[in-house]
Amino acid sequence: MMARQQPKATRRQLKRHNRRLILSHIYDSETISRAQLATVTGLSKPTVSDIVNDLIDLGLVVEGGLGHSSESGGKPPRLLYFVPESRQIIGISLFQEEIVGVLANLNASLLASHQIPISQTDPEIVIPLIEKAIYALMAQSDAKIACISIGIPGIIDEKGDVLRSPAFGWEKVSIINALKKTFDVPIYISNITELVIRAQVAFGEWQDDNHRYLATVSIGETVEVGTAFDGSVFQYGLDLSHIPLACEPAILNWKQLLQRYEAIKDHYPHSPLHKQPLRYLYIRSALKYKDDLAEILVNEISQSLAHIFAWVIAVGRPDQITITGDIIDLGDILTERTSRYLDAILPQESLYVTSISRAASLELSLLGTIAKGLQQEIGVL
């Protein structure tokens, strides 16, 4: 079979690649000289110099103090510094009840956040609210906006159109086209679980160990699985809430939990869960008092989760599975019971490498929007 020929890079693409290469080295170093950049990138000194001058003109890099001369003597080199305040990124995460946005510097330090509640999920209502969140964060910005990065649950195509979002009830919604009419900056739309795992890879405990295989299971109104291997992130945005599981009843998403609660609550009239609207945190609290209803719900959730985990482990045997979403409010008991059910489903040797952890999805998805913006627009991380 003939090997598929790679198209040749154009001069413009090459220049862009070299610029990103140099910028990422400056970003990763506290300080670095032009000569050191030439050594680590393999680019010629004149090429490095031209690109560095461009980056200085753009305000992304500044020259600072002097470094040490080389062993052969000569003038000490001028050191270069990345300027995280030179641009800002707006990240937006869409949840069913609210839009949450952040304004961040290029070192991902968050400057301000903005929240707008959502009462209806109709795109004609939600898109203008996204615009308002962006405007509110732009009002707080004191640097040029490098890009806007948005996370949505569901299947997103390569152009950034939402093909399907069960959480919002959307089919083929082009948020990106609507926003491009209003904002003259690059806009990226991604699946929210992809962003969660992107943040874990970029800023989490595995950031220096990209060879790990990570999986994230996001549980909210829908259930999505994302994976990362060798620093690359994979996500298809499929809602796994309704895949057949070898357990009854299957309780994965929030709606299924509410339905189950409604179906059996009358058998437990004294449960403390009836005192306030159902939340994972209150289920956990009720467990402390040996509440039978809470026990049943947690066992059924853990059992269903164990079946999803079994699929994930069987397919790829990840080093770690992270659970995100409000469900993590169930605490250690969720991971302990899920692990116990997993032991019964999968042979022990399949499990020994996989650890299970929990992480807050809101913070991670927002950090993920910033990570995506930094990777796509600045070429770092």
Place this chain on the structure above:
Amino acid sequence: MMDKAKIAVITNDANQVFQQAVISGLRLVLEPDNLLILDAVGKDEQNLNVLSIDPIEMDAFIVIANVLSDGALHKLQALGKPITLVSHQVADLSMPSIRADSEDGMRRLVDHLVQCGCREFVFISGNMKQVDGVVRRQVFEEHLLRYDLELKKTHLLPGDFEVDIAEQSLETFLQLNLPFDAILASDYLMGVRALEVLKRHQFDVPHQVCVAGFGDGCEAVSADLTTVSIDIIELGERAGRQLLAQLKGIALIGTTFLRTEVICRASSC
């Protein structure tokens, strides 16, 4: 040359520490291009009639905390002019607001005290008519549940953001002789007063009891109180920016939040 926009800053005490700092931040952003006019309503007079300015002559409004009632805010909104609320929020009104991220700050303060080994908390609550007072207490109680801890009813003390009320509540609580190993106050001034009360009763802080308060200021620094700090001047600056965007014709809604930071001092581990 365009006339300067007349911006009314509505307070109930422009010399009070918090309001003074907000106004400093507002001045940094809004002056000299705009004209800032301070006007105060009395502590218990949350209506527009007591203002010395005529709202119709103003171009925009900054309203600090809950100095105006919801009804008065409704009337102000009906004028159709830009409004920014500082440290306040009204659920059924679509006015934009600026607040410190009390939720995040309170969670981080609880995290810190739990890491110090505290398990038996006393909470001195703020004014439950103010959003910050309500949110801080709610988030505190919820976050304790994440550590499988609970706030006992006896350990929830009224403070109302007034140091004298906080002191009185704590004195009454101490007479009950109930076990506790941490006091978290809904604002740092009540926290400072709590430290003074504990000292008077010869408690060993932080070995016997850890104390922390929300917000930060020179009183907290002098008392060596652990706090979660909010940059109140920045709160004012960001409110000014939000109002400027509205003056440019951009319709805003929702709440902008500022990050907070835990400042560990000698009153905790």
